[in-house]
Structures are given as structure tokens and as C-alpha cells.
Amino acid sequence: MNRTEFITATAIILFAAFVLGWFASWLIHRLTRPTKADIGELDRMAQEIHDAEEARDRALIRLEEVERDLGRKLAETEAELQAALDGLAESRTEVEELRDYIEAKLARQKAGI
Missing domain, CATH: 1.20.5 (Single alpha-helices involved in coiled-coils or other helix-helix interfaces)
Known part of the structure; x- marks a missing residue:
């Protein structure tokens, strides 16, 4: 795995973590409203x-x-x-x-x- 592939994989993982965190926050807010x-x-x-x-x-x-x-x-x-x-x-x-x-x-x- 070269440097570009590593950066791309890390960016995708971080973006997925961000989306998952945002979705969890939205879901909690929606359920506790x-x-x-x-x-x-x-x-x-x-x-x-x-x-x-x-x-x-x-x-x-x-x-x-x-x-x-x-x-x-x-x-x-x-x-x-x-x-x-x-x-x-x-x-x-x-x-x-x-x-x-x-x-x-x-x-x-x-x-x-």
C-alpha cells in the first residue's frame, strides 16, 4: 500500500466515522425530543x-x-x-x-x- 492509497483509505474511514457519528447524534436527538x-x-x-x-x-x-x-x-x-x-x-x-x-x-x- 503506497502513500496515496493510505491517505485515501484513512480519509474514507474518517468520513465514514463522521457520518456514523452524525447519524447517531441525529437518531438520539430524534428519539429524545x-x-x-x-x-x-x-x-x-x-x-x-x-x-x-x-x-x-x-x-x-x-x-x-x-x-x-x-x-x-x-x-x-x-x-x-x-x-x-x-x-x-x-x-x-x-x-x-x-x-x-x-x-x-x-x-x-x-x-x-
Whole structure:
């Protein structure tokens, strides 16, 4: 086998390997290509994910509103509690003053008897 025949045989073998590889690639691509049903399923799943994300965003907004309302109500309730405690402390002071006054009045009456 001379040099020209060797180069020709090598070129034919390489070309055959290329054609065989290309055909195998095409065949694999053809067999693994997604069907229209698969694409439809993927579209449906994408839409469900999108809807779920929108629902999550709405829920987060609602949660923020509820937290804000509860925080406001808590602040109001704390203010009312503080006012009630202040009134109770004032009432206790008045009761003590009245008790002292009554005890002093009774002591004077007993001393005057």
C-alpha cells in the first residue's frame, strides 16, 4: 500500500466515522425530543408555578396588613392599659387618703367620748 492509497483509505474511514457519528447524534436527538404532550405539561406546570407565586405574594401582602393592624391594636391596648393602671394607682392613693381621714376622724371621736 503506497502513500496515496493510505491517505485515501484513512480519509474514507474518517468520513465514514463522521457520518456514523452524525447519524447517531441525529437518531438520539430524534428519539429524545420532547413530545407535544410533554411540552403542554411543562407549560401547565409553569402556569401553576406562576399562579402559586402570585398567591404567595398576595398572602405576604395580606400578612403585612394583618401585622400592621395587630401592631396598631396592640399599641392602643397598651395605651389603654397604661391609662387604666394610672387611674388605679390614683384610686389607690385616694382610698389610702380616705382611710387615713376616716381613721383620724374615728380616733378624734373616740378621744372626744
